[in-house]
Amino acid sequence: MSLVVKDLSIRVGSQHLVRGVSLSIDRGDVVALLGPSGSGKSLTAASLSGSLPGSAMVRGHLEVDGQATPLGDRTRAGIAAIRQDSLTSLHPLVRIDRQLVPVLLRSGEASTRAGALARAELMLEEVGFAAPTQVLRSFPMELSGGQRQRICIVQALACRASYLIADEPTTALDGVSQQLVLSAFRTAAEAGAGILLITHDVVAASSLCSRAVILDAGSVVDQGSFSHLASRAAHPIARSLTWAAHQTTTQDKHTAA
Numbered sequence: 001m002s003l004v005v006k007d008l009s010i011r012v013g014s015q016h017l018v019r020g021v022s023l024s025i026d027r028g029d030v031v032a033l034l035g036p037s038g039s040g041k042s043l044t045a046a047s048l049s050g051s052l053p054g055s056a057m058v059r060g061h062l063e064v065d066g067q068a069t070p071l072g073d074r075t076r077a078g079i080a081a082i083r084q085d086s087l088t089s090l091h092p093l094v095r096i097d098r099q100l101v102p103v104l105l106r107s108g109e110a111s112t113r114a115g116a117l118a119r120a121e122l123m124l125e126e127v128g129f130a131a132p133t134q135v136l137r138s139f140p141m142e143l144s145g146g147q148r149q150r151i152c153i154v155q156a157l158a159c160r161a162s163y164l165i166a167d168e169p170t171t172a173l174d175g176v177s178q179q180l181v182l183s184a185f186r187t188a189a190e191a192g193a194g195i196l197l198i199t200h201d202v203v204a205a206s207s208l209c210s211r212a213v214i215l216d217a218g219s220v221v222d223q224g225s226f227s228h229l230a231s232r233a234a235h236p237i238a239r240s241l242t243w244a245a246h247q248t249t250t251q252d253k254h255t256a257a
């Protein structure tokens with residue numbers, strides 16, 4: 001079971017911003033999408049989650065668990081997304097409980113409102129909220145950027161989607177929250193979700209992901225395991241992006257030994 005995108009191409013006006021990108025994510029696997037700023041990671045993510053801007057022209061083939069799926073389809077079943085900008089993802093005039101409870105009921109995580117509230121509290125605790133009851137009663141504007149980001153992460157995980165597209169989910173978070181979120185992703189993958197993690201944090205990616213796809217100027221320049229990318233990568237960007245992570249992982253292993 002996997003999500004496969006082939007020959008993805010995105011244009012806005014006369015600009016060809018993503019060119020022939022192909023990648024796959026297996027259920028239960030976490031794949032990193034790395035690359036310099038402006039290389040096309042967010043556009044690629046948006047095309048998979050059906051949230052490309054209306055001005056974008058998209059071409060290519062998407063298959064979800066063997067089922068061909070239109071790339072422009074905005075109501076895509078089975079794929080949840082975490083976007084970079086958490087303020088636009090949450091309804092500003094709706095309290096957090098009313099943004100989480102319906103998702104948990106729809107996904108079958110809970111069958112009653114009381115059960116969904118209890119589950120929401122637990123999931124909020126798992127991403128570092130010390131007072132989840134209070135958070136559930138808040139409006140998004142009463143929370144910090146990092147808190148809103150973690151609520152979007154809980155909302156996406158609450159969908160229990162087969163695939164999760166996470167665009168820089170931990171950028172606004174402190175170190176402890178980052179670790180908790182990565183641990184929640186690991187748990188989701190162990191439960192069978194396929195995750196695409198877009199990040200500039202190569203060390204975090206190498207600790208969580210089995211392999212990475214590297215984009216530069218809208219094209220895939222390399223992909224494979226982190227040790228492959230660090231040692232034999234054909235493209236200098238792939239080498240520089242993965243070298244530090246590989247060094248850290250290797251040092252950690254030596255320290256542990």
Ligand SMILES: Nc1ncnc2c1ncn2[C@@H]1O[C@H](COP(=O)(O)OP(=O)(O)OP(=O)(O)O)[C@@H](O)[C@H]1O
Nearest residue numbers: 012017035036037038039040041042043044053055
């Ligand atoms: N709606 C849009 N209209 C026109 N150009 C866009 C649009 N969205 C993105 N771009 C351009 O497409 C290119 C890729 O953008 P994208 O946001 O995918 O990069 P990214 O790799 O996610 O960067 P970052 O790491 O900084 O988030 C950039 O040159 C950007 O300016």
